[in-house]
Structures are given as structure tokens and as C-alpha cells.
Amino acid sequence: MANTKKMDFVLLGLLSHEPMTGYEMKKRLDTSLRFFWGGSYGSIYPTLNQLEREGKVTKENASSNGREKILYSITDHGKIILKEWLKEPAKKDELRYETLLKLFFGKEIGFNGTKEHIERFEEKCRGELHILNMFAENLFHYLGDDTHKHYYLTVQFGIKTYESYLEWCKEAKILIEEWKNK
Amino acid sequence: MANTKKMDFVLLGLLSHEPMTGYEMKKRLDTSLRFFWGGSYGSIYPTLNQLEREGKVTKENASSNGREKILYSITDHGKIILKEWLKEPAKKDELRYETLLKLFFGKEIGFNGTKEHIERFEEKCRGELHILNMFAENLFHYLGDDTHKHYYLTVQFGIKTYESYLEWCKEAKILIEEWKNK
DNA sequence: CTTACCATGTAAGGCGTTACATGATTCA
């Protein structure tokens, strides 16, 4: 069964930016990467241990006072593995929208139900777009740095995407109104 | 552990359009739904049997000559279950793009590597957009029918999305050229 | 003093893909 797991590369990638704890990696997944990737502690911590066994990261005890804390760093070997993967073409770009599924089968609930789904989606998009715009604004001050430049590209991708979603929402609602009144 | 499985609703939804075989459902997943949903035989056939045990679909032997063939139909109970789910707000709209992951960590391979990823992505988008445009053209002749109207909405969503992806590719490549020459 | 946050980890179990297994028909 093939290697479909990406978490190791995600964690190596984060550590290529700077050493950090597992907890911090989770936060990055929930903020910077949240638009296009995710992951839970249940997959982060075991993967981190696996990476250490494979010599791709090193642990360093950074507990202060009584608070447990493990700082992870990427090794040279880890960097090589990461680079190899980064150079390979991306294999899977996948979108899974329940909203579209419900729209596709929407005949069963009628245009009013469909419209409600679109309006909920619209609200969510506005929220996401707002967050991404803030990210972009902040990032703008750090564009001297290559890491931030790459980050910026993905943020711009998100902004473009959500803007087009919102346009679609508008048009879709107009279409539905037309269809309803016929 | 919660019910995260959606395949039952997908199959019920397809059968709400018309009775069909498991093989045909797989084809729909690979064509009409391919932009926003997927699934393999390994999850289709077992789910179909489960749905029958639950009284949500019925089987009908439609073998002709020696070729095995099972036609599935949705039951009244199945329709009720489907409608209930359709009325609920969508819970998860998820995008997982390896391309964006490789871009995010792109510092490790430099702007040339990043640019290659974008160009590959661009080509893929052009292909997808071409397919979606053909779908839209064909669908245009069937817009009298509500099922096709809902299908049309999702196709328009895909078209908008890929068009914005292509715009982003163009802009991202310009940015990268600027960054490279500095 | 209590809530939010920092911090690490395991166990159970669901979900879904890949690979395998089988066999008929249609078309070039």
C-alpha cells in the first residue's frame, strides 16, 4: 500500500522554517496552513516520534520550570528528504465540498433549500476572506524574506479563490430566483 | 466515533436521479462529481449492501445473457433519509492541495522549483476547465429539468474556480519573476 | 479561583484506497 501520508513532509517543512514544539506545529496547521491543509495531535505526535527514529529530526528538552516542552529541529538528512519530496510534482490536489454535494442533489429539497446552503456558504467565505486579507496585510511587511514570500503566494491563492466563490454565490442566487419565478 | 461517512448519501443521491448499477455510480463519481467528490469500488459496493440491509435501496437482478448486473433503486425510506441529510447545513468543505503545500515550503527548492509547480498546476487547471466548459455547454440544452439545473450550478462553481486559479497562476509567475530579478 | 492556554501523548475505531480476483461482451 503506497505512501499516501504527507504529515511527515508537513512537519519537516515547518521545521525547515524554524525549530518548534508539536503544539506550535498544530497551531501553524490551524492558522497559516488552514486553508489548504490540516492535522490533529493524534497524527502529529506519533509522526514526530517516527521522524526522530528515522533521524530526520532531533528532540531537545526545553522544559522550563515544571512545564514539559520538546523543541524539534530538522536534521541535514531530514532536509534532504524534504527537498526530494518538494521537487517531485504534486500528486493530489483535492477539493471535497459537502456544500456542492448538497447542491448537486438539491432537487430533493427544492430551490429554497439550495439557496439556504448557498447563503451559509457565502457567510463562511466572507469570514475566511476576511482572515486571509488580514494575513496578507501583515505579510506585506515581511516580504523581504523568502519564507514569507512563499507564504504570501498561498495567501493570494486563497484570496483569489474566496473572491471567486463569492462571485459565484451572487450569480447562483440570481439564477435560482429566475428559476423559481418560472 | 461520529458518522463522518458520506458515501451512503452520495449513493442515495445518485439513485434519487434514477436507478442504476454500482458501476454506473462509479462513473458518475468520475465525471459529474469528480470536481468535488470521489470514491472507489471498495467503498461503493459494501455501502450499497449496507443500504439494502437498512431498507434504503432495493436490488433488482438485471443481468442480461451471462453478464451480471444489479440495478439499484432508492426506497421511500431512503428518500426520507436523503432529504433529512440534504436539509442539514453542510459540515465540512475541505480543500487539500499538495501543490500549495509544496509552494508554502518552497524556499527549500527556490523560485525556479516553485515556478515549475505553478506551471504544472496551470496545465492541469486548463484541462479541467476545458472539461467543465464542455459539461456546461451540454447541460445548457437540458436546463428545463431541475436535476440538471442543480448540476449546472456546481459546474458553474467549478468554472469560476478554475478561472480564478488560472488568474492566480499568471500573477504568481509575475511576482516570482520580480523576486528572482532582485 | 477559575478559565484559557501551553504542552504531550495514547487508544479505539471508522473510513477509504489499493490491489487482487473473476468473468462476460464489444469492437477493431
Place this chain on the structure above:
DNA sequence: TGAATCATGTAACGCCTTACATGGTAAG
């Protein structure tokens, strides 16, 4: 006659989330 397509299904196994378990610190 060989390749593509129609057609159904199972087994192994990997991956990931949810829920649980634990405990310290900072701020109000």
C-alpha cells in the same frame, strides 16, 4: 485475438480523527 469496457466484489492495511488522560502556568 486482443484490448477496452462492463460488472461485481473482498482483503489488507494505512491513515486520521475523536475522545480520553494528564498536568503546569498566566491572567483576570
